[in-house]
Amino acid sequence: MAWFVLVISGLLEAVWASALAQSRGLTRLGPSVLFAVAVVLSMIGLAYALRTLPVGTGYAVWVGIGATGTALYGMVALDEPASLARILCLLAIVAGVVGLKLAH
Numbered sequence: 001m002a003w004f005v006l007v008i009s010g011l012l013e014a015v016w017a018s019a020l021a022q023s024r025g026l027t028r029l030g031p032s033v034l035f036a037v038a039v040v041l042s043m044i045g046l047a048y049a050l051r052t053l054p055v056g057t058g059y060a061v062w063v064g065i066g067a068t069g070t071a072l073y074g075m076v077a078l079d080e081p082a083s084l085a086r087i088l089c090l091l092a093i094v095a096g097v098v099g100l101k102l103a104h
Contacts, residue, residue: 006049007061014068014072016038
């Protein structure tokens with residue numbers, strides 16, 4: 001259950017990071033509210049998962065999912081560059097996250 005909650009929390013990290021960018025410095029209400037809700041839920045989920053998972057592994061997986069999700073969102077929805085180098089780097093992050101899970 002802790003791994004499931006950690007993955008959802010990592011996805012929520014991507015949501016809050018993207019919403020924060022869309023809020024334009026917390027000046028737009030909708031994205032600002034989404035940011036606040038997602039960041040609270042993401043932190044609660046991370047805290048729950050870290051009750052049973054090692055902090056180093058849990059935090060690295062959470063950040064990896066969030067960073068990868070945020071970068072993919074930027075490429076798909078915000079027309080950020082999607083070069084081969086960027087995609088390969090994201091795959092390296094995913095490989096590291098999977099490796100941490102398997103090594104647990």
